[in-house]
Amino acid sequence: MNAREGEFTAATGGGPAGAADAGERNLAPGTQSPHAPTATQPAAGRALPHESARAQVAGTATYVDDIPEVRGTLHAAPILSTVAHGLLRGVDAEAARAMPGVRGVLFAEDIPGDPVLATFVHDEPVFARDKVEHVGQVIGLVVADTVMQARRAARAVQVDIEPLPAVLDVREAHAKQSYVLPPVTVRRGEPEQALAAARHQLQGQLEVGGQEHFYLEGQVAYAVPMEQDQWHVYSSTQHPAEVQHWVAHALGLENNAVTVECRRMGGGFGGKETQAGHMAVWAALAAHKLRRPVKLRLDRDDDFLVTGKRHPFAYDWEAGFDDTGRLTGLKVAMLANCGFSADLSGPVADRAIFHTDNAYYLGDVEIRSYRCKTNTQSHTAFRGFGGPQGVILIEAILGEIARHLGLDPLDVRKANLYGVEDRNVTHYRMKVEDNILDPLITQLEASSRYRERRAEIARWNAKSPVIKRGLAITPIKFGISFTATFFNQAGALVHVFTDGSVQVNHGGTEMGQGLHTKIMQVVADELGVPFERVRCTATETGKVPNASATAASSGTDLNGRAAQFAARNVRDNLAAFVAGLDGCGAGAVSFRGGQVISPKTTRGFDEVVKSAYANRIQLWSDGFYRTPKIHYDKVTLTGRPFYYFAYGAACSEVAIDTLTGENRVLAVDILHDVGTSLNPAIDLGQIEGGFIQGIGWLTTEQLVWNDKGLLATHAPSTYKIPTAGDLPPHFQVRLWHEGNREDNVGGSKAVGEPPFMLAISVWEALRDAVAAARGDGLAPLVAPATAENVLRSLHG
CATH class of the missing domain: 3.30.365.10 (Aldehyde oxidase/xanthine dehydrogenase, molybdopterin binding domain)
Structure with missing residues (x-):
């Protein structure tokens, strides 16, 4: 091992900067901090195993090819x-x-x-x-x-x-006005005048790749x-x-x-x-x-x-801002590479517009979205559904503003956060009513030792000529619901059999995210039976018709509430039956611990079910749910497209080798909002998995088409997803303590997509390290930040 290799190993093997002085910080990989209810509590809220976990480990879980x-x-x-x-x-x-x-x-x-x-x-x-x-x-x-x-x-x-x-480049497609759908513009205020009057101005371009x-x-x-x-x-x-x-x-x-x-x-x-x-x-x-x-x-x-990928995007932007870095005007052009047909490019590009603000108030703003047609695969939905392509742009802009002003990037981000009164309405006219951004970021800033570590990293970089470190905190505010309002509906069936066992079927699909498990927990609690008495059957169009896609992070929100309503109908039938037996009101009958309790007596759930069947009481029911409060004008892209927002923030530390471009993620601290978790184990897994998948998008997963239009990276040998070896030595996830303020199932919040965008903190930390290495305040890094692209940003 030469001296430089030894320096890189030493620099990247020991966790965050200053870790030797931070004895209170747990540096174990995958450190988690769930709320851990005891087994005596209801099923919802417990860290129960995935309903298929044993079968998957044993190889007995059936997939289509099995x-x-x-x-x-x-x-x-x-x-x-x-x-x-x-x-x-x-x-x-x-x-x-x-x-x-x-x-x-x-x-x-x-x-x-x-x-x-x-x-x-x-x-x-x-x-x-x-x-x-x-x-x-x-x-x-x-x-x-x-x-x-x-x-x-x-x-x-x-x-x-x-x-x-063939048109293979998105900017060429835009120049030729080659579009799969007409362009869309969202505008508020007078951005031209705001830019002209701004104390400071910056403009730039950004290129962000797709993802398989x-x-x-x-x-x-x-x-x-x-x-x-x-x-x-x-x-x-x-x-x-x-x-x-x-x-x-x-x-x-x-x-x-x-x-x-x-x-x-x-x-x-x-x-x-x-x-x-x-x-x-x-x-x-x-x-x-x-x-x-x-x-x-x-x-x-x-x-x-x-098959299609995550949409690659190119951007042109102009920003005006004051001495604190607060935006006073913004104009953005988004060029979405849609491939040869529309597929879901329209709503993907719309959501990129919706999430260009991320956590920040945009006053005078114009966002123009171009849905460009190229001769590649037709790109499609991918975790975040355009949200990541919107969020990364505003985070990149704020990072550029901070470097331009010589300010800490976190201070610039905090200066732009949504607030109260005149700074709590999005550019698409939705009021942000459940804002927890400031206290959440402040808590993470303290728990991650952000300020101390920035000072430590500055001292490291001053002494290290080859290995440079970077640090960044970025937040997320992600809207939950389908932007196509009519998809926000769901149905379910619950059957109680004469032996007291329960079967639930719903319109959502299980792709490993634990949807069936959470719904089984909800149904178990509604009927007051142990989780083990409930089974979930295959999704089938002959059972629940016209179901929406399992997407938009809404699987549990929609199907969980529909299943809850179906189970409640059966429970109400049983309660009315018991009330008739005991001469009490149905409201006085409760279900818990596998028992049915009235003011007169306590019976086993199985006993009640058998008696109800013998008395011809309906033991099955359907449930239907549609998300309340939402409305959306797809012509103007204004309204309330989201039921609520999920929030989070991540602090990420990285190191780059300025001679090779190699980079590593050293430490990650996440504080994420899942409301009142229905299953902390599953939610933590989703946060960790989404974050690591986001790291892949932004660091290693580069799609390369040659000049003939052939995707050259079409196998694991040339396309690199993250592996276990890419996990940061320090990886800690904590859950925010507050329940959902909206009336969602169990007080929970969606968790599938929002954590993905927390990985933008890694990309911003890499840009921080690039700027430190260059010494000129610039960080011209494209995504993904492969070794080659890091080298280009350093020496190009």
Whole structure:
């Protein structure tokens, strides 16, 4: 080991700066601080294990590819375009048809229904027809007896494409006014005048890359023909109802002919909100043509090439501010790289607009959003759904302002926080009524020793010529609800069987986030039975129809409350029955600890259920919930699109090697608001996982398309997600102590997406270190901050 390598190891192996003097700070990896209720308390609030954890560890949890295949099942593989943009002149599949095991090949002409997918914009063909618009676009399918036979045959298909000029850069697309949807502008006040009158002005550009979902279970669907032209589709999807609609649309059937089922996914992160529908449609079309069950499972390389990513963004901005760093005027242009079709780009770009403020009041502001069409995969939902692309911009701007003024970045952030009276209304006209930003950030500032560590890091950087450290605190204020108001509804079914056991079914889907577990806890408490008496069954369109996607961090908010209402209906039936037996009011009957208690006597829950059944009392019910208070004008992008906000803050310390660009995260302290946690263990896991996934987006996960439009980073060998080795030596998560001020299920708050954006603190800390290394107050760093990009920021 040379001297420089030894310095880097010493600098990055011991936790935060000054840790040797901070004996009270726990430096154990993954330190957590949950509220830990005792086992005697109700199920909600307890750190109960994930309902599938034992089965997953044992390898007995069933995913789509584990379902026993019906006799005669065939396997499909896609025929992919190798050209980014071109005219489709012809396809020669004779060689593929002659290969062993091949049972058929299908193209657009084999679609009995609409050849265009049933998306909102209706702009994406099921199979490419007259032209191709990205490398990896699916032209057709080969169907064979085995997976490998199908894949080998698909590669043998000869496709004749006449290349056309391809647009691969978002700024080029903007210059050519190549858009999948019209531009959108949100404006408040007079930003031009505010900028002109500002004491200080800055302007700049920013480039932020996309992100591959990299779910452990790839995209997969299994379509089984049933009697009388009905279909059962097993799909790894976050939105079974949409898959049902898409499949029926492509087959030319009504929705009632298609049932879609999803027991669980091996990860989704938004990648299976719309784009799981493609797999299901393709598998169903192949099954329709060949009258056999068909499974389609993409391999990892094809998954990378076929499916969309987090939207890459480019930005232009102008900011005016005073001597304290408080913004007085802001103009922003956002260029969203949407790929070749709209998919969910409209609402993703809208949410980026909504979250450009993050935690800060924007007075005179204009945000222009351009939804740019390029010849790449159609980008789609990803954890945060445009929120991260909005939040990172304002954090970058405030960081630039702090360096320009020579102020501590945290002080500039605090100067811009939402406050009271004239500083508590967002740029989209929603009042911030539940603001806890200042006390939350102040508490984290103290517990993380932010001020002391900044001084320690300054002393370190003054003495260290090669290894530089950086530190940053960034907050999050994230709106919870679907911005499309009509999606904020949910249904559920609760069945109580005659032995007293309980079954719940709801419209949400389980992708590892613990949704089923939390809902089982809610139902158990509503009926007063032990958690172990409740089971959650597979999500199925034939049980709860028209369900919204499990997205927008609203899975528990919506489905948990619907399940609670369903269980309450059954409980009320039982209470009325017991009240009739004991001559009391139904309100005097309570349910807890597996018992039903009236003023007269106490009975076991099982006993009451058996008696109620014998007296023909209904033991099952449905529940329905729609989020209150929200409204939103999608033309002006104003209103109250969110029911409430979730808050948090993270303090991150990093080190960079100025000779190689290598960087490491040394320490992370998080204080996050989940309201009254329904399950602290699951919530902490979501915070940790979301944060680490955010680190991946901002440090290692770089998507690279070559000049021919081929995604060159399409395998684990070239695309680097975080591993256990990337965990910071000090990683502490604490939960904010206050419940949700809105009437949400159990007083809880959503936790799926907000923590992801706390990782922006790592990127801001890296920019802090870059500025220290450069010595000129500049930090021209793009995201992700790979070693190469850090070097460019230092020496470019």
